Amino acid sequence: MSLPPDFAAQIVSWQRSHGRSQLPWQNTRDPYRVWLSEVMLQQTQVSTVLGYFARFLERFPDVKALAAGTEDEVFGLWSGLGYYSRARNMHRCAQEVVARFGGEFPRTAAELVTLPGIGRSTSAAIAAFCFGERVAILDGNVKRVLTRVLGFAGDMSSAAQERALWDLATQLLPSAKEKEAIASYTQGVMDMGATVCLPRKPSCMICPVQKSCVALREGAPERYPVKTRKLKRSAQSLWVLLARDAQGRVWLEKRPSKGVWAGLYCLPVFDSREELLAALPAAARRGAQDLPAFVHVLTHKDLHLHPVQIQDGHPQGEGARWFEAQEWSRLGLPAPMRKLLEGGEA
Numbered sequence: 001m002s003l004p005p006d007f008a009a010q011i012v013s014w015q016r017s018h019g020r021s022q023l024p025w026q027n028t029r030d031p032y033r034v035w036l037s038e039v040m041l042q043q044t045q046v047s048t049v050l051g052y053f054a055r056f057l058e059r060f061p062d063v064k065a066l067a068a069g070t071e072d073e074v075f076g077l078w079s080g081l082g083y084y085s086r087a088r089n090m091h092r093c094a095q096e097v098v099a100r101f102g103g104e105f106p107r108t109a110a111e112l113v114t115l116p117g118i119g120r121s122t123s124a125a126i127a128a129f130c131f132g133e134r135v136a137i138l139d140g141n142v143k144r145v146l147t148r149v150l151g152f153a154g155d156m157s158s159a160a161q162e163r164a165l166w167d168l169a170t171q172l173l174p175s176a177k178e179k180e181a182i183a184s185y186t187q188g189v190m191d192m193g194a195t196v197c198l199p200r201k202p203s204c205m206i207c208p209v210q211k212s213c214v215a216l217r218e219g220a221p222e223r224y225p226v227k228t229r230k231l232k233r234s235a236q237s238l239w240v241l242l243a244r245d246a247q248g249r250v251w252l253e254k255r256p257s258k259g260v261w262a263g264l265y266c267l268p269v270f271d272s273r274e275e276l277l278a279a280l281p282a283a284a285r286r287g288a289q290d291l292p293a294f295v296h297v298l299t300h301k302d303l304h305l306h307p308v309q310i311q312d313g314h315p316q317g318e319g320a321r322w323f324e325a326q327e328w329s330r331l332g333l334p335a336p337m338r339k340l341l342e343g344g345e346a
Contacts, residue, residue, distance in 0.1 A: 001150060001168070004212035008174040012181050014208035015188025020195070024053060026187065031105035031130040032063045038122045039090050044081060046194075052081055064103045066094040075264060075332020082335060083299075084264060089117025107131045120166075128186040132179045136169035137186055138162075141193025146172070147225040148197060151214025157229035197221075237304040239276045241268040242291070242340060243284075243314045245322055250341060252328060253320035260298070261334040265323075267307075267341075268315055276308055284313020296336040307340055 021027060023046065025037035036056060040049045056077055060066040066074070071091055078087035093116045097105055105126065106112055112123035120138070127133035138146075143156065146169055154161030174181040196203045204216050215221040243251040252265045270276040277285045291307040314320070323331070328341065 001152070003168070003171055004149065004209065007149065007172050007209060007212060008178075008181070008185050010208045010212075011188040011192065012174065012184045015184045015191060018208075019184075019188050019191040024050070029130045031126050033057070034126050034129050035093075035105065035118070035122070036090075038125050039086050039117065040081065042086060043083060048081070052077070062103075063094045063097050063105070066091065067098040067103075071263065072265075072331065076330045077332075079332045079338065080335060084261065084332065084334075086117065087332070088263060092116040093118060105130070107133075109133060109135045125186065128182050132182050134173055134176050134179070134182055136166065136173055137190070138166055138169050139190065141197075142169070142189050143225050144199065145189055145193045145197045148202075148215035148221050149209055149213045151218065152224070153226050155229075156225045156227045233300060233302065235302045235304060237306065239270045239273050239306045239308055240337070240340065241270070241276055241280075241315070242307050242309045243268075243311075244309075245312055247322075247324075249322035249324050250328060251314040251320060252323050252331070253317040260303075264334055265328070265331045266334055267337050268317060268320070273306065273308065279315035280310065281313050284310045287311055291340075294336070303336070305336055305340075
């Protein structure tokens with residue numbers, strides 16, 4: 001497969017004149033800020049991340065502060081971003097940076113990737129932006145740009161084909177002599193995927209590498225990247241207990257360390273209505289009221305949630321207790337539980 005000879009130079013030139021440069025995690029060589037943004041931006045829109053990024057920096061201005069914080073504090077600030085394993089790994093990563101590296105992020109992608117929650121692409125982004133290492137990233141936006149430009153028809157469901165694209169991505173980087181261009185190139189190819197080379201209806205006519213783009217020449221850019229394996233979706237029904245006491249407090253318990261909503265505070269969840277009622281005192285069962293069911297969509301599963309409301313009763317549970325509104329509002333609650341509680345407060 002032939003590579004476009006001026007690809008890196010064109011991307012760098014475009015980024016410096018048209019790329020994004022005003023986001024709060026740009027124009028910095030602080031690996032903490034770059035890492036924080038990279039983790040938050042995984043499967044989350046920039047517009048959503050902006051507010052969370054600012055609040056995190058206010059509470060945890062550096063990696064040592066984050067390492068010293070509690071998991072509940074981290075979850076509380078993360079609440080609403082979803083994919084809570086990112087927050088858990090982020091907290092563990094901060095603690096390892098302090099314990100293993102004295103509070104300073106390692107300077108190479110090879111070392112960064114040994115930290116919790118930092119994969120190959122995130123480690124490369126930190127190393128490229130902060131330390132000028134010549135290393136390729138391959139997030140979703142970059143995969144789309146490169147497969148289209150190169151006409152790379154390998155199935156991205158295949159690990160071997162993904163490795164092949166990594167190799168090509170590395171070959172396309174600016175030369176080792178152009179160390180100052182690495183950050184601009186890395187930002188540029190990400191910006192291209194985010195603003196020009198969109199999944200649907202890409203803006204090919206303003207693309208700086210349109211003359212080199214195989215997919216445009218074929219007239220079918222949306223065909224790339226190729227991925228034949230589809231995620232199998234499943235569905236599950238759960239019954240959720242919304243218990244309040246006379247003071248309006250709600251009963252929350254901490255979820256197990258594995259499974260859905262692992263480690264988060266949550267309304268008690270059961271596999272059936274019968275199981276929910278059996279966990280309650282007899283007096284509480286008599287006043288149980290079914291609230292409207294709703295669906296919460298996860299990456300691979302649709303959760304059909306059936307809330308049941310009671311007054312002055314609760315099941316037994318380790319780490320469970322009554323929470324006032326000012327307390328639970330600061331917790332890292334799963335999104336559907338927060339929605340249910342806020343609806344109940346209205």
